[in-house]
Structures are given as structure tokens and as C-alpha cells.
Amino acid sequence: MKTPAVDAHEMLDRIQDAFLALDCQGNCTYINAEASRLLSRSREEWMGRHIREMFPEASFHECYKAAMEKQQPGVYSGFFPPLQAWLYIRMHPSPDGLSIYFWDVTKEQAAMSEREGHYQSLFIHNPDAICCFDLHGNYMNANTAMEQLLGYSREELQQLSFIRLVSQGDVEKAKRHYRLAAGGTTQRYEMRVIHKDGSLVHADMINIPILVNGKVAGVYGIAKNITDRKLAEQELRKTKESLQSLVRNNADAIWIMDMEEQVVEVNETFEAMYQWSAAEVIGKELPTIPDSAKETEGEMRRRVKAGGRIVDLETIRQRRDGSLLNISATLSPILNEAGTVIGITGICRDITPRKRAEASLKARTQQLESFIENNADAILVLDLQGTILQVNPAFERIFGWRKEEMVGIHLHKLPTIPPEQEEEMKDLEASVREGHLLSGVETRRMRKDGTLLDVILTLSPIQDEKGDIDGWSASIRDITEWKKSQLLLQNTEKLSVAGQLAAGIAHEIRNPITAIKGFIQLIRSGLGEREEYFDIMVSEIERIEQILSELLLLAKPQAAKFERKDIKVLLAQVITLLDTQAILNNVEIVTQFQPGFTYISCDENQLKQVFINYIKNAIEAMPRGGRLVIQVKRLGPDQISICFIDQGVGMSEEVLAKLGQPFYTTKENGTGLGFMISKKIIENHSGEVHITSKHQHGTTIEVQLPLHQE
Template identity: 55%
Template sequence: MSNTVGNANEILERITDGFFALDVNWNFTYVNSAAARLLFRKRDNLVGKNIWSEFPEAIELAFYRHYHKAILEQKPDNFEAYFPPLNMWFEVRAYPSLSGLSVYFQDISDRKQSQTQKDEHYKSLFEQNPDAVYSFDLNGNYLSVNPVMERMLGYSESELLQMSFVPLVSKIDLDRAMEHYKRATEGITQRYEVKALHKNGTVVYLNVTNMPIIENGKIVGVYGIAKDITDRQSEQDELRKTKERLESFVHNNADAIWVIDLENRVLEINCSFETMFGYSAKSIIGKNLPIVPDFLNNFIQEVHSKVRTGVSVVGLETIRKCKDGSLIHVSATLSPIVDLKGNVIGITGICRDITSRKKAEETLKIKSKQLESFIENNVDGILIFNQNGKVVHSNKAFDKMFGWTREEIQGAHLYDLGFIPDEIMAEVKRFEGKVKQGMFIFGEETIRVRKDGVKVDVILSAAPIHDAQGNLDGWSVTLRDITEWKMSQILLQNTEKLSVAGQLAAGIAHEIRNPITAIKGFIYLMKNGFGDKEEYFKIMSSECERIEGILSELLILAKPQINKLEHSDIQLLLTQIVDLLKTEAIMNNVEIITGFLTEDIHINCDENQMKQVFINFIKNAIEAMNKGGKLTIQTQTRDEEKLMIQFIDEGGGMSEETINKLGQPFYTTKETGTGLGFMISKKIIDNHFGEIHIKSEVNKGTTIEVILPLINETANYLTEDSIN
């Protein structure tokens, strides 16, 4: 037995590994020389001592844990551990027995140092790599990720190590990514592009390389390297979109587009080219551009030569020839096509058919000349002002009419021309204000002054001038000299007065002769003592009153001018007159019905004269309904500028012949009438700038319509401040 132990000790002394044995109380029972050397202790100082007392630092290290594990489980245990007090790495093999523990160990510090350097290099490569580096197990779960991976997808390392790659891949790429991963687990390196999902929901384009992890000849996982190509992909997408836009621009453009090489051969045309010129792409691709007319060949060659130098020609208006031989006007732009080195390799052209525009321009030129001729040769004087009120044009008739030359008035302001009398300056400003508001002035009779100071009666019309956008650009004024016409009107009026005077004289003679004859006869009878003088006096008095009535109405007719114009509520005026005549209507079994507008209606009028007119029409209507009936008086607006008053009775009506005679002096349909009432009423309405219309039918009644201008507050109260 002693020989066996001795042989065993001799063997243990010769091995290079350190060896020691421990009993169940963790006391050293044997230590070989290699162990003493490695532990820097004498063998005699260790045998019989407790290992944890001699090496208390080991209690907190892997040695303590592994030794106890081997004893507890009665199984050998191999491990590597670092012992700080000696600054050494040991590879340890512990073999348990019922009597204790046998431990073999060797110094692996050099190997560990070398491995540590390799690990550091790998770590540096892993962590400092500009691309994302990671590893998966065979189920696709992350085993490791570098910082770039965290930044690239927005997840922390701890989050990624609890995930598989599946949730991070875009759904449309998931099946393809799974297929590539499967092939990597089968030992085939894979390279592909995939869209990954960032934690914030954005898409990250990746260029991925997957390769198998092999340990001891067995695939245990997959390494991956991912490069962020989002910017490159965006550039490619933008390039693709730009290309698509350009292709869409070319093919869907309403203008004709073509591309030729430096030899003038057609490389490409778009659909609009085919439509505009009648050539199909198949018929001209590879051939010389056929749309240049022969008479323009030399000119176009010069233009092409210029473009070949790298210069674009923009807005060239020229002529092109269609397949059917017809010529069209076009506006063309020719540009050089350059390669990546900047060399011109072709020419692109784009043109628009402007034939219609050219024809329109030609038509506009003709019309402009016609308009210029119309203005220049017009017998009326014409002035054209810009929006600032300065003269930009005048015609010969104006020069002749007023004596100023064009040079004298060109650029002069309206109020500096000197042909506006001071007393009508307010009227001119009112006209200017209306025109600036877009309104028209038609046939206004006014006065202007010649250069020599002579006043001229004119008819004035003015109209706004607008630009193409509809904005006021100025206005025109047309002036017609009516001096001679005014003189002829005076002569005509005098002649008319003489004629009317003759008619009146004949009518007066006839109307007054009858009552005078009656008076003379009764005077004769009274002189000779015949009859009842009292009865004669009554008849004579009645006849005198008739003569007095005729003379009174003649005086009104002789002076129909408006004495006093006031703003009057015309409906209130009518109400007052109806109240006045209501009793007379009731006595004649006539019902007066009114239908007035709800709002107040005002006109400028002489109230007394207007009452005279309305009383005349109402009394005529009452007298026309000798058997009673209804008289309707109603008001309504027309065109927002005029008021219509209707008197509608249910009398016997009048024939057309009778209506045509109304207004003639002393023509009447009543036994006691003078025939002057309607004539005077019409004259009053005329002097109020109104109109009278009569509609009548025998046995169905008569309607008299009186139309009067309403008060236009804006027009009548335009001031210089409101104009400016």
C-alpha cells in the first residue's frame, strides 16, 4: 500500500499541473510542488490548513461555488476563473470523492491574455462598426446587438434581446426576409434589401447580409450585418419619381415634344407631336425631323448650331409643316441634351400651336385699326383718359370742335383742360364718380368751353374702360356739338307755339263765344223787360264762372314750370287726396281701394301740382262710373329707379280713337268739361320727368299709369369726397 501511495505521489510530483487534495473539512491533505509554485506557498505551510482560511479571497470567487457544487453533486466540474491576489487565470478540474476533493489546475494567464486581446478586437469591431451588427439564435431571437443597431431602429439593447426580428420587418417584406433567414440557418450566406420598422413607426431601408454561426461544425445561429440605405433609397425613389414625372410630362404634355441627335435624327416624340403634325412615332423614329418647311431650313440649321453649343433658345415663334403639307404657327423652345461629362449629345424641342392666337392677333390688329379709324374719323369729339384722369388720346373732331391741338392736351388732367365751366364743375365730378364706379353716362346735355372762351352746348356720353382682368383702366368721353340743333329747336318751338296758339285761339273763341252769346242774349232780354231777371242773373253768373274756369286753366297751362320741388312721400300724398275725395266717392256709390307699398316712397315734386293731377284722375274715374263701382289705386316700383301709380276704374271705358285725342285742347268726353284737364295733367307729369300711359276698353273700364322717377340718394348726393 505504501508503494502504491509513493508511486502516486511520484506521478503527481512530475506532472506540470498543480494538484492538491482536500478532505471533507476543506483542509489540504496533499499539495504537489507545481501547486506550491503556482500558489506561491510552501507545501508544508498548506498541508493540514483550511483552504478558505488560507485563501479567504476565493470565497467570493468562482472557486468556492464550483468546489461546493462538485462535492454536493458528486460530479467532476471544469471551469476557468481569475484569482486577483495572484493576477492569474486558472483552468481548474475538480474531482469529488466521499473523502474529499482532488483538484488539478494550471496557469492559463498567457492564453487568457491572448484571448482577451482577441475578444477586445472583436468587441471593438462589434461596437465600433459603422453598420448594425447582431446575432440570432435558430429561432430568430436576438442574442447580441451593437450600438448602431440601437440607433438605427430606435430600440435599446435590452428591448431587442427580448425580441425576434419578425416584428421589425415590414409586412410586405416579411415572407422574403423569413426565406433569406432560413437559408442562412442552412449554411448559405444571404444578401438582400428589406424595409425595417423604426420604433417611431417610420420605415428604414436596409441592405442586409446574413451568415451562419458555426461551432464545432454545427450551425448554432445567424450573424447579421445591416447597412442603412434609407438616404440612398430615398434618392433612388426620388430619381425614379423624377424619371416618371419627366416621362409623364413628355408623354402627357399638351405641347408637342421631340428629341433628336446631333445628326438631326429623331430619337423620340410624344403623343401631342403625333396629333399636332400627323406623324406616327414608328414612321419617323431614326429619320430626319420632317416638320421644318424648306424655306426655313437654313434658319433652323443656324438655330440648331447655336443649341449644340449649349445655349437654349426660348420662345422662338416660327412656322412648322404638318404631314398633310399645311403650315402652322408655333412657339418653340429648343434645349441641349448633355451627358454626365457636360457634352451636348442631342437636342430636345417643345412647341405649342399658336395658329389660333396668331389669327386672333391679326384680327385684333385689324379691329384695333378699325377702332382707331372710327375714333379718329368720328364726327363727335372723343377724349380717352387713363385711370388717373389724364388724357391719353383725342381725335381730330375734338381738336376742331374746341381748338386745342393734341400736343397741348396730351397728358393733361381732366380738370386742367380748361374747357369745363366753373358753374358745372360739381356735375363733372359727379359724372366722373359714376364712371369710376363702372356706370355709364348716356346723352347728358351740358356745356363746355372752347379755347377762345366761347361756350358750346354738347351732348355728353361717358363709358368706363377695363383691362383684360376687368379692372378699371380709364374712361372715354364723347362730345357732340348741339349748338345748331339747339337753335333749330328754339325755332321749332316758336313755330309750335304759334301753331298751338292758333289752336288755342280757335278753341278759346269757340268755347267763350257760347257763354258770351248767352250773356248778350239775356242782357237783351233784360233790356227789353222780358222774363225773370233773377233767373237770367243765375244763368249769366254760371256762364261767367265757366269763362273764368277756362281762363284759369289756360294760365296753368301757360306756366307749367315747377315752382317748388320737395322730397315728398308720394303714398302719404295719395292717402290725403283719397281721404279728401272719399265723401264724393261714397255719394256716387264708388268704393276706393288702395294697395300701397309697405315702405316709404319719396319723389321730388311740387306737391300742389301733383295733388292737382291726382285729384283730376280720381274725379274723372268717379264721374266715369255713373252707376257706381270700384276705383283701385295702387303703387309698385319698376327697375328700382321708378314708381308706377295706377288708377283703375270700372267705368264705361274709351275707344282707341278717343284715347288718341286725349290731350288736345278743349277735347272732352264730359258735358261740363273744358278739355284742358288731361292736357294740363300731362304737362305737369312731363315737367316732373314722368310718363302717362292709358289702357282702356269700352264697357270694361280704364287704367291710367303714372310713372315717376324715385329719389336716387346716391346719385343726387355724390360729393367730391365720395368720388375720391
């Protein structure tokens, strides 16, 4: 039998890590096969050798001594020239010596060096100027772009602090942002730095904290040269100052914008015309362009940026309160000394009064041409004093008076107004003079032959270019024949409905009465079992009562008692009531209730009546059994949907079209009133019923009801 030591040595030989054991003096007492391979000598050559012969590196021995003295594990990583390899070593001390595990990490070290080379290349060749500082603001490294930005070499920068290269006016700002970055917060700001030749460079700076093991060890600085942009802005400001006097004192509204179409300046006339203050528009897009004109405005600005000029353009602009102005605008480019376009100026003149006058004249002409000459209704146009200025041909045709007989007559002497309507006409006139539009006034007017006509009267005020009332028009539509036809139609409809109800009631009640009559004759003759006859007669009488009660409910529903109820609870109670019937008919009732608020305001008994009707119909529509799905879900914030989906025989389009007619039923013992009454109950609850069905493919009834709002 092998000793435990021998077994331990065999285990150490089998592990893939290199392992050796030392005594307290540092001599090798054991080395496994992997360690022997890495150190390129046999196990016998290394046994008894001192650790210095195996690993001659001085830094390794310092780590080895510390581990032995402190009796604490140690880790060492370094390059060993005799082996031409990078080793990673872990040391575990004990009172009897030291156990050492080590690995060849040359490949990993090479990969790491390659990555560092990539990072270094990215840093050196980055097009942005990049440098890194220590926590005191001293340059530690800089890339080529930073050398070009500042004019100093990398070696020169490493001898400087960044504060020495900041313009005096920006020193405090630069210090503040640097402290914040050194505290762990990325900063972005603009400042001026001093080039080696003494010139100022405008830079857009970003300071990013350098984190090492979670702690800030320094700061990255990334800079972009924005000198050209700043100089262009300064040049634009000089141009603006040269035009300031002209802009400020001009009677027309003037605005100036840069090439990014941001407003740089507006004058006082602009503020007064458009109701926007200068502070509200400077630095933003021009707010006076309505949506309908933005595309055209964009094209015009592109032409001006290309050096063109637009003169006396008549267009629409928008004030702050949303009102529109007609303006005449001139757009011109602003050029620098080199002839380059650096901005746009606009000069706007308000021509709204002129346009209103033109529009009023055009509108009045079109109104007279369209309404007076071509309208099928009788039209009169009156001035502010009530004198008739014009009548159209339709007036002549309807009332029989010629135009020459009407023009110049005052409203109060108009022969078409019957004496009993004169006071009504004065009231209508007063309302129109106050600016009210009167539409759809039913009254009576008289023809030249004395015939009275039923008419619809519309009176409209006419406004001038200032919005003041300077006249009014009257439109008269003859509805005499229409009213006669409406009355005839109503009478016909009443007769039709009465006929349907009479035929239905007669048909439904005749059969039970015939049966009762027959049994009474049988009883009188003494034939048959009288007890059985009484039962049948009672059944027929109950059927008559059922038909009459349903008709009564349809014609005059009971006063509903509305309360706040949970629709899911009502459905559960109805399902419990009908579950036995469903089981007997091999029908499975499945509920799909969406969670959430499902309270409604309802008459509980009436809704239960509706749901019982729908569920019973669904069960009866599945004579061979099937599945009835009842769904409850929200439809928006204030409505709920209850669906009854069966797998029954369905209904054809013809049956669906007749559904709801009085006494129409597809059932052998049905009255044809159940669905009609259910629909009326839902409508009394401010709801709707929708039915979809297909023959042999089932039926879906959806009830939509309003939710109860707290």
C-alpha cells in the first residue's frame, strides 16, 4: 500500500499547473512534472536547489521574503529572461515552508500589449486634440492634434501646466470645470487658449475623469478648434452694429438672421407688428411663418443664401395671438468683406388693410353674383336701413313679384310678409342688426296671388372691410310641399306600425284562445280527462299573459332603479343560475374577465334579464353542445364591453336583417319580443348592442355600456 505522501505527489504530478515546494530555507523539496517542463530541467536537477537559482529576479525574491515573513499569500507577475517568458506566480506560506504555483502567461501578455498598442494608436492619431493631465493639472501626454492646436511638442507640454496656456479671462472658468472633472463629473465648455506664437485659439473643451480601480487618477482633455466659427460670429456682430441705426429707426418691420436661420436682431416695429418681444425671438427660429407658408419660405431663404434677392413679395405672416397679416416682404443677403453670404435680412410692410379692402370688394361681388343670381332659394339683399337692394330670379319665380317691383321697398312694407307675421319680422330684424346669424326659422310668407307658403328663413349680417355691419341678406326656402309630404309619410308610418302590431298580436293570441275554446267545448260535452284540460288551458292563459307583459314592458317600461354594480358580479350570479341548464345541454361556459375597474350604473334586475336572455339563446343555439365564452374588457377610459360568443348554428343574413322586428322569432315557442326588449333595456342604460353571426359558424353579441365614474 502507498503512503499518503506518495499519493499526494501523484496528485500534484497530474495537475496542469506548475507546482513546487520549498522548505523554510528556500530549498526545493518537491517539483511536479509541469514545473520541471516550464523550468527546462529535470526534477532531479532541481531537488535541493535554492529558490534564487530557480528564479533569480530580485523583485520576485522581495515578494517571496514578504510572504514568508508575514506568513501571508503573495502574488507576483513578471518577465523571466532565462525562460524568455512571462510568469504569473502565487505563493502560499506555512510554518514548514512555501508552496508555489506558477503559470506561463506569455501569450496573454502579448495580447494585452497589442491592445495597449491599439489604444495608443487611437490616442496619438485621433483627429481631435487629446491630452491627459494629472490631478494637479500638469500635462502627462498629448497627441499630434494637440501639438498642432497649441504649437508645442509633446515633450514641451509635459513640462507645463494647462493653466499657463489659458487666456487670462478664462482662467477661473477653466479651473472650475477642471475641479469638477477631477471630482468625477464630465465637463463641456468653451475657452480661449494661447498658441505658442501668442495667438488666441477658441476651443470647445471636454474634460473627462480618468478612473483607475474606481478612483479618479487624472483628467482627459479633448479640444476642438472653433476659432473660424467664432471669428465669423464676431464679423456678423460687427455687421449688425453697422446696420443697428437703420434697423432700429425704420418704419417697416426688420429682422436679421444668421446662416443657421437663428434670429440675431429685430427692430421695435417688428415687436409692435407681430407682438413678439426681441428677447423672445433672438436666438430662435423666426416664429412669424405660418405652417402653410413654411415650404415656400424655405425655398426663398435658400435663394437668398445663394446670393439672390427677393423684392416686394406679397405673402402671409402670423402674429403672436394667431391672427394673420398680409405683408409685402423684401429678403436680402448679408455679405462680409469677401463677398460671402453670412446672413439674411428681411424688411416687412403690413398691407393687411389694403388686402382686406380688396378681399371685401371681391367677396361682395362674388356674393352678389353667386347668392343672388344662381341660388335656388329666394334671396333678398338689404342695406343697413332695411331697404331692398336686390332680389334674385328665384324670388320672382316663387312669389310672383318682379325685381323692379321689389327694389327700393323698405322691409316693413314688403308685400310678402302677412300681417300676422309683421311683429315676428321686427324681432328678427333687431337680432340681425346686433350681428346674429339666424338660420332655420320656420314661418309663413305670401305670394302675389295671396297664397300662403310655409318657408324656412335664414337672415345673415353683411360686414364691411372693418368688420362693421353695413347690410344683411335674407334667404327664403319654400317648404310647403315638403311639409305636406312629411305629414303624409308620418300618417303612412303610423298605419304601417299599427298594422304590424295588430297582425302580430292577433296571430300570437289567436292560437292560445283557439285551444282554450276547444277544451271548453270538450268539457261541456263531458269528454276526456277534465284535469288534464285545465292544465293545458292554464298553460295557454299563462302564454297570453307572457305576451301581454312583454308588450307592456316594451311600450311602458317600469321605472328603473339605478345603482352602482360590478358587472363581473352580475354576470357571475347569472352564470350560477344557468350553469345547470348549460351542463344538461353539454355546454361549457368560459369567462374571460379583464382585471380592473368594471363598475357600472344600472338596474340590476333589468340587466340580469338581458344576460339571462342572451345566455339562454346561446345554449339553445348549440343543441349538440359546445362552448360559450363570456368576455369582459375595457373600451377606453369610460366604456366597457361584454361579449357572448357561442359555437351554435348561427344566423343567416336574412335572419339578422329581421332580428328585432316585433314577434319575429326562429324558436318554436318564442314570442319574438325578447331581443327587442333586451335591446331597449341596454339603450335605456345608454348602451349599444352589436350582433355578428354566420350560418353554422356561431354568433357574437357585444354589449357596450358606460362605466360608472366616481
